[in-house]
Amino acid sequence: MEIGTGLFTCQRRPDDDRPMSDLYDEIMTLGRAIDEAGLASAWVSEHHFMEDGYLSGTMPALGALAAVTENIELGTCIALAPLYDPIRLAEDTATVDLLSGGRMTLGLAIGSNPREFDAFDVPRDERVDRLADTVDILRGAWSDGPVEHDSPFHDGVTGVDITPKPSRDVPLMLGGAAKPAVRRAARTADAWCAPSSLSIGGLKKRVDDIRNVREEEGLDDDFTIYVLQHGFVGDSKEDAWDAMKDGYLYIQRRYAEIFSGETVSELSDERREELKEQAIFGTPEDVIEDLERYRDALGDDIHFIFRTYHPGVGTDEMAECIERLGDEVVPHFA
DSSP: OEEEEEEEOOOOOTTOOOOHHHHHHHHHHHHHHHHHHTOSEEEEOOOOSOTTOOOOOHHHHHHHHHHHOSSSEEEESOEEGGGSOHHHHHHHHHHHHHHHTSOEEEEEEOOOOHHHHHHTTOOGGGHHHHHHHHHHHHHHHHSSSOOOOOOSSSTTOTTOOOSSOOSSOOOEEEEOOSHHHHHHHHHHOSEEEEOTTOOHHHHHHHHHHHHHHHHHTTOOSOOEEEEEEEEEEOSSHHHHHHHHHHHHHHHHHHHHHHHHSSOOOOOOHHHHHHHHHHSEEESHHHHHHHHHHHHHHHOSOEEEEEEOOOTTSOHHHHHHHHHHIIIIIHHHHO
16 A cells, blocks of 8 residues: 655645745655655645635646655646646646656546636536546547547647657546546546545445446556545644644635635534544554555555645644654555
């Protein structure tokens, strides 16, 4: 089982008075720490027009991370496919892939925030079809020769031959928990990313479905399951929770706003407790025990994105957590 981390969002909490440039310096520091710790991957996330400065430019961020790392997989978790010009996305992804020496994975999803879709003038009811269309265009753009796909959303795509091509076919990862989304990933992508809200039972059901779909359709077993969950490594359960709590609950409140399109002033006590139950935190031994439950249910061939980046909890604290993951958790699963 491989273990990576992220998701870098560069959000600035109201109690954080650092300039935005310092938050971008922070993810460079943490990217180096991830590489040096021997973790498998680092991930950036995308949203737009957020008052806390949530990272919007995934490709520039990944390009910068490519320059300060040597070994780790770099990817988007998740890029909002309907909001992109797919030809430009194909070009930018190829650029990051070449800069990183073939370490790029492109994670895509349909998005949900009405404000984002309105600002980009993209109808929300087209988002599923636009994601599928983007996947087809990307595949065509990275293949030898021009794109042959006739897009219903983007004029002038057919016949375009992007240059340079990526160093190889960049792996495509699709997100989503609904049955159609999971099966879409199984049929058209190279990987699926499970949202952190899913229980282990819910994960197993979807992973079994993916494997069944690929077998029924004669697809190979070269398909990656990414599992996403928030957490932290500390000296004790209490220490780890105290370190991650403020940043974790802050980002969950902002996600509630992003997904609903409405202001969420505070999380209920019930929701806070539910989120604490979902997270994986504690000593290295505690974390290993929880990760073993995922491995027992899903098998060894999963890539666990242990989400240790929580806005405002401190660069040194997050770097130490990453180091302990590499020194004391990753070797157990090697």
